[in-house]
Amino acid sequence: MNYKATFLVPVTAAVGMLYIPSLQANTNWLMATGYPDDSFFTQNLREFVEEVEENSDGRITIDMRSNGTLVSHDEIKRSVQRDVVQLGEVRLGAYSNEHPVFRIDSLPGLATTYEEGYQLNELLQPYYEEVMAEQGILPLAYVSWPGQGFFADKPIESADDASGMSIRIYSQPTQKMAQSLGFNATILPFSEVPQAFSTNMIGSLFTSAQTGIDVQVWDYVNHFTYTGTMHNINALIINPAALDALDEDLQQVVRDAARNAHERGWEMSEARSTENNEVLEEHGFTVTQASDELQTAIKDVGEEILAEWRQDASDEANEIIDTYIQWRNSAE
Structure with a gap:
């Protein structure tokens, strides 16, 4: 992970100080x-x-x-x-x-x-x-x-594949993204995912492969379309x-x-x-990378969501995002 050598924030530790054993009780x-x-x-x-x-x-x-x-x-x-x-x-x-x-x-x-x-x-x-x-x-x-993707009973290659499909998401931005792609999106906590699948409340997930493994998603679907999208x-x-x-x-x-x-x-x-990804494949999953069409659709809605977020955020937060985007653009 070479990028950490550039952005690591060092921990400042006290050195050269006389150590005196503490009389404090154990915590x-x-x-x-x-x-x-x-x-x-x-x-x-x-x-x-x-x-x-x-x-x-x-x-x-x-x-x-x-x-x-x-x-x-x-x-x-x-x-x-x-x-x-x-x-x-x-x-x-x-x-x-x-x-x-x-x-x-x-x-x-x-x-x-x-x-x-x-x-x-x-x-x-x-x-x-x-x-x-x-x-x-x-x-x-x-x-x-880890990066995100769609768990479903088929590959999600475009908004047409998502149309009308029920999906569990976990935040307001991911809800707006999913709805813009045509999903019927519901925010649910991690602990309720298995029951939601079992009761046909949802038929798909947008989340990381780690969450899919944690809930043993292979009991319900068999395709994972990786998009990256966010960390x-x-x-x-x-x-x-x-x-x-x-x-x-x-x-x-x-x-x-x-x-x-x-x-x-x-x-x-x-x-x-x-x-x-290897674990998913061992459990019968087909793992694919998102199509350019799907990534473009996600990027477009992402720009809309960022613009909306900026209106609610403080000047300090907006300045942080500006600094980050400037770095990201220079790194491309």
């Missing part, structure tokens, strides 16, 4: 994630937990629960805000109704590659922190989902009071482990993107 945290144990997101967080516990010499222990067994996926952000759990992983796009910044990673065509997604996220991090601080949470790390972001969040309660050396342990999880997570995502 025990709860951590929640909605994804299963075999998800690379969960595996990445396991490594984060291990690093924190090891480098804190056991002064911090983290009881991490996966697959929504501690807190449902939809309640994780609220639970961290209320300090019910101290740490959690959330998909930012799930909160698109709360603030325009949480819709950025769902804007079709804005960041269609890992390089573009990484640079956009680096530019956005200070703004994310500003917005989330007002909500009583602190983001520690961000990890990209949605998950964030590792913490209750700020919980972090502030630690001695400074332990706070640095957590932040360092989080930055490592950030970098490792992007690498895992990119590697898993290739592996996921």
Whole structure:
């Protein structure tokens, strides 16, 4: 992942300071994630937990629960805000109704590659922190989902193939995109996808291959049309009071482990993107790349959605997007 050498934001660690053992009692945290144990997101967080516990010499222990067994996926952000759990992983796009910044990673065509997604996220991090601080949470790390595509019982090559098909999407921008292509689009949380397929509420998905694997989508359809389109972001969040309660050396342990999880997570995502297509094919899927006609249709609606987003967004957010687009154009 060579692009990270260019855009890596270094972690500043205290050096040359006299270390004095802390008399602070051991800290025990709860951590929640909605994804299963075999998800690379969960595996990445396991490594984060291990690093924190090891480098804190056991002064911090983290009881991490996966697959929504501690807190449902939809309640994780609220639970961290209320300090019910101290740490959690959330998909930012799930909160698109709360603030325009949480819709950025769902804007079709804005960041269609890992390089573009990484640079956009680096530019956005200070703004994310500003917005989330007002909500009583602190983001520690961000990890990209693999690129997106259409799961269906046939290839989606044009708007004609999409016409009238029911589809599950997950955000306002993806809903508008799907509707513009002719789908009957419904926003549903991750946990409700299997039931929606089983009850014929939906007949297709727009999501990453990772989500398709997580819900065992081969039980319902057998085609995946990869479009790229966007790289949605998950964030590792913490209750700020919980972090502030630690001695400074332990706070640095957590932040360092989080930055490592950030970098490792992007690498895992990119590697898993290739592996996921192989997994789908092993389960009888036909995996195809989107046609030029479909990509053009997505790009056109993406430009409309971006224009609408700009009207709702702050001047600061618009300036970030302008900076990003200038970078993207110069890189092409």
